[in-house]
Amino acid sequence: MLEIVPLGGLGEFGMNMLALSWGETTIVVDAGVMFPDPDMLGVDRIIPDLTYLHQKGRAAALVLTHGHEDHIGAVPHVVPFVEGPIYATPLTLALVEPKLREHGLLDQVSLVPVRPRDRVSVGPFTVEFVRVTHSVPDCVALAVHTPVGVIVHTGDFKIDQTPIDGEHLDLHRFAQLGSEGVLALFADSTNIDRRGFTGSEREVIEAFEEIFTSTAGRLIVAAFASSIYRMQILVDLAAQFDRKVAFVGRGMVENSQIAQRLGYLRIPSGVQIRDSEVSGYPAQDVLCLTTGSQGEPLSALSRMAIDDHRHVKLGPDDTVVLSARAIPGNEKSIGRVINHIARRGAEVIHEGIKHVHVSGHGSEEELKLMLTLVRPRYFIPIHGEFRQLSQHARVAGRVFAGRDPKPDILLAENGDILHLDAHGGRLAGKAPVGRVLIDGTRTGEVADEVLRDRRHLAEDGLVVCVVAINKQTGSLEGVPDIITRGFVMENSLELLADGGRLLGEVVEHANIEERTDQGLIKEKLRVELRRFLRKRSGRRPFVLPVIMEI
Ligand SMILES: [Zn+2]
Ligand SMILES: [Zn+2]
Numbered sequence: 001m002l003e004i005v006p007l008g009g010l011g012e013f014g015m016n017m018l019a020l021s022w023g024e025t026t027i028v029v030d031a032g033v034m035f036p037d038p039d040m041l042g043v044d045r046i047i048p049d050l051t052y053l054h055q056k057g058r059a060a061a062l063v064l065t066h067g068h069e070d071h072i073g074a075v076p077h078v079v080p081f082v083e084g085p086i087y088a089t090p091l092t093l094a095l096v097e098p099k100l101r102e103h104g105l106l107d108q109v110s111l112v113p114v115r116p117r118d119r120v121s122v123g124p125f126t127v128e129f130v131r132v133t134h135s136v137p138d139c140v141a142l143a144v145h146t147p148v149g150v151i152v153h154t155g156d157f158k159i160d161q162t163p164i165d166g167e168h169l170d171l172h173r174f175a176q177l178g179s180e181g182v183l184a185l186f187a188d189s190t191n192i193d194r195r196g197f198t199g200s201e202r203e204v205i206e207a208f209e210e211i212f213t214s215t216a217g218r219l220i221v222a223a224f225a226s227s228i229y230r231m232q233i234l235v236d237l238a239a240q241f242d243r244k245v246a247f248v249g250r251g252m253v254e255n256s257q258i259a260q261r262l263g264y265l266r267i268p269s270g271v272q273i274r275d276s277e278v279s280g281y282p283a284q285d286v287l288c289l290t291t292g293s294q295g296e297p298l299s300a301l302s303r304m305a306i307d308d309h310r311h312v313k314l315g316p317d318d319t320v321v322l323s324a325r326a327i328p329g330n331e332k333s334i335g336r337v338i339n340h341i342a343r344r345g346a347e348v349i350h351e352g353i354k355h356v357h358v359s360g361h362g363s364e365e366e367l368k369l370m371l372t373l374v375r376p377r378y379f380i381p382i383h384g385e386f387r388q389l390s391q392h393a394r395v396a397g398r399v400f401a402g403r404d405p406k407p408d409i410l411l412a413e414n415g416d417i418l419h420l421d422a423h424g425g426r427l428a429g430k431a432p433v434g435r436v437l438i439d440g441t442r443t444g445e446v447a448d449e450v451l452r453d454r455r456h457l458a459e460d461g462l463v464v465c466v467v468a469i470n471k472q473t474g475s476l477e478g479v480p481d482i483i484t485r486g487f488v489m490e491n492s493l494e495l496l497a498d499g500g501r502l503l504g505e506v507v508e509h510a511n512i513e514e515r516t517d518q519g520l521i522k523e524k525l526r527v528e529l530r531r532f533l534r535k536r537s538g539r540r541p542f543v544l545p546v547i548m549e550i
Contacts, residue, residue, distance in 0.1 A: 002146050002420040004184070005431045008032065008048035010414045011386050013328075014070040015435070017048050017078075018153065018186065018382070019056065022146060025123030026059040028082065029142060029153055033073030036437070037329050047074040048414070049434040053081040061122045064088035065155025066139035067095035068226055076103035077438070085110040087120055087127065091138035094258045095226070116140055116170060130177075131170040132157035135201065135360025136226050137264045141174075148420050149183025152374050156188050156383065158198045158362035159369065164229040165264070174373040183420060185376035189384035189392040190361035198363045201229045204323070207354040208234065212241040217283040217317025217346075219243065222293040222301045223324050225251030228259045230323055231289060235267050238287045244273045248312060249291030249300035256289070275311045288312055293324035295333030297523045305340035306513045306520070316345030323356045333519065340513055364395060371399045378425045380410045380418070460541040461487030465503055465529055467521075468548040474515035476507045477550050482529075487541045495536055502532050518547050 002022055009016035014034030020027045036043040053059060061084040064072055072092065076099050079086075086096065090113045100106045114120065116131035126145040133139065134156045144151040152174075159169050191198060212219065223230045238245045245267065247256045253275075259265035278286055290312075292301025301320070303309040314320070320341050326334050338348050351357045362370070371379065379400075381392035393409045400407045408425065412418060415433030419426055462485040468477035480503035482496045506528045507515060514520045525545040534540055 002148050002151075004151070004418040004420070005052060006186075006380075006382060006412060006414055006416065007050075007052060007431075007433055008034075008414055009070070009383050010389060010412060010416075012414075013190070013383070013385065015046060015048050015074065016071050016383060017074070019052065019059070020125070020144060020146070020151065021056060022124045024057070025125065026053070026056045027122055027125055027127065027144070028053065028059045028062045028078060030065055030071040030155070031062060031074040031078040032068070032070040033438075034070065034435070035327070043437045045073060045438045046435050047077050047438060049432060049436055050078065050081055051432040052415075053078070055432075058083035060084040061120075061127070062086045063127055063142060064092050064096070065142065065153070066134060067092040067136055068156065071155070072096050072099070075099055076105055079103075079105050079109050082109065084122065085112045087112050087114050089114060089116075089129070089138040089140060090262055091136070091228075091259070091264055094262055095255070098254065114140075117173070130173045131167060133160035133163050133167070133169045134158060135229060135358075137165050137167070137228055137259075143173075143177055143182075146183075148422065149181065149377075150177060152177060152182050152185045152187075152376065153382075154185070154187045154370060156190070156361060157366075157370075158191075158360055159366045160200045162200045162202050164201050164232055171373065174370065178374045178376075182374050182376040184378040184380060184418075184425065185371070185374045186380050186382045187367065187370055187374075187392070188361060189367070189381040189388040191359055191363045192367055192381075192384065192388050192392040192395060194359075194363040195365075196363055197365050198361065199358050201233070201358055203358050204230070204356055205233055205237070207356050208237055208321075211319060211321060211349060211354070211356075212237055212243070215284075215317075215319040215347075217315060217319070218278075218286050218288065218312075219319050219321070220288045220290060220301070220304065220312070220314070220346075221321045221323050222290050224293060225249070225255045225291055227324070228255065228264055231256060231259065232265055234287060234289060235265070235271065239268045239271050243285055243287040244277075244281055245271050246273050246275045246278050246286065246288050246312075247290075248275045248278075248288050248309075251291050252289055252300070278311050279313070283315065283317060292337070293322050293334075294327055294330040295335070295337040297333070297520050302337055302340075302520070305337045305344070306511055306517075307344065308511060308514070314341060314344040314346045318344075318346040320346050320348050321356050322348070322350040325351065325357055325359065336517065336519060340517075343513070367392065368395060368399050371396050375400075375403070376407055377405075378408050378410055378420070380412050386413070457486060457542055460539045461485055462544065463487055463529065463533065463541045464544045464546060465499070465525060466546045466548060467503055467507060467525060468550050469507065469515055469521070471516065471549045474512040476504055480504055480507075484541070487539070495533075498536070499529060499532055503529060518549075521545075522547055
């Protein structure tokens with residue numbers, strides 16, 4: 001009997017993960033993270049609860065569909081539960097590698113590169129890789145051949161008929177699988193509530209041509225560090241419009257290097273410069289590709305926006321383009337960054353103003369086409385909140401109307417155990433699922449949210465710092481106050497006095513925009529005080545900054 005359990009990504013966007021088991025053999029498909037809301041202080045990332053994998057014994061393989069964080073971000077946390085190799089395409093593996101290195105896991109797991117149409121055997125399973133198009137190169141769907149039939153898992157996809165790298169979605173193979181018979185289809189539901197077709201990555205070129213033509217100063221484009229197609233489009237335009245390209249921000253620099261090394265990003269010689277060289281070129285000769293499209297307070301764009309970036313300054317002739325979707329929940333932070341940029345006099349262009357972003361996920365018509373091609377016996381919508389999953393189910397009902405026998409549509413949620421055997425498929429109980437919050441200060445530590453906070457508090461106590469800032473001038477009012485609970489040190493008084501002084505300096509050294517921006521200054525105070533306490537006391541109390549605007 002085949003057992004399939006979605007461990008994440010159903011009922012939420014992010015942390016996509018699914019387990020397939022036959023007897024003793026388990027395969028894990030994807031291991032993604034979800035990013036926390038900005039108000040979840042001290043939480044860096046969220047991963048699925050891995051209890052089910054623990055119960056199953058170590059998995060025989062981890063198979064990855066593509067290199068987005070919501071599919072590979074939790075790989076270092078899942079590797080301890082995997083005995084066999086990680087199978088993925090070369091770019092996906094290259095994006096996983098630094099994560100494994102960071103966690104000291106690189107020599108504990110073998111990374112096996114695969115190509116579309118390759119097949120690998122894992123116990124009773126044969127996993128076949130099928131090319132799909134998305135917003136990052138080298139994406140695959142999976143056709144898992146099991147003893148009871150073929151399971152198709154689309155991964156993330158859209159149908160881009162003019163892909164930047166010329167690698168088309170393998171419609172032929174999906175059709176072939178469909179005509180040979182597919183037992184169950186698990187398909188991406190992200191954009192089911194958008195009508196029509198999503199459109200090709202190429203669609204942004206026109207808007208960017210206009211922007212290149214009309215910008216007199218520097219051009220700054222913020223995008224996701226994984227948007228390698230977008231990088232290629234912008235590099236080509238820069239070459240065409242005689243601008244040098246600088247990658248700014250750690251993720252952007254790293255990923256552009258990986259993509260170049262593997263041949264997914266081609267930069268004509270003489271076009272690329274370092275971020276430290278930007279100031280040496282006339283403004284109209286430079287394009288900066290940067291991180292920070294979500295308004296992340298510590299990102300390169302946020303630094304530029306408050307005139308605090310070492311190499312890139314913004315001025316009135318410059319144009320800043322946000323070439324990414326605003327992930328729900330980030331609107332406030334993004335708005336804040338736009339305000340800061342506007343204050344520098346630069347123009348800000350986003351999706352709402354010009355067509356500078358295209359989604360990587362297929363809209364309704366593309367998702368229908370996939371259903372038509374694969375025509376499975378069972379259809380299970382994945383990747384989406386419950387409303388997207390149920391809408392996808394409704395659309396599938398229309399696609400399959402009149403077909404005999406009519407495919408069964410199973411609306412599953414995380415942890416639902418799906419059993420498939422000779423008699424058919426059914427939901428058979430619930431596996432333990434949930435969210436685990438990861439705190440970046442303790443690499444690799446996994447604990448439940450409440451437990452994590454409690455443990456922080458229990459072991460190292462709570463430190464609240466109260467800083468009063470004049471709303472108009474941004475200047476410090478009085479001496480910062482530090483209140484502790486459960487945090488006792490030998491030289492506490494001296495330590496706290498030093499800490500208070502440090503906070504005063506942090507505020508004084510911050511520029512006026514940072515000081516009058518609660519989000520920015522809070523984060524800065526939290527990071528600095530945490531670092532100070534760790535260095536001086538070796539402990540990591542829960543640090544909670546409170547800003548009083550006077
Ligand atoms: Zn993706
Ligand atoms: Zn995804």
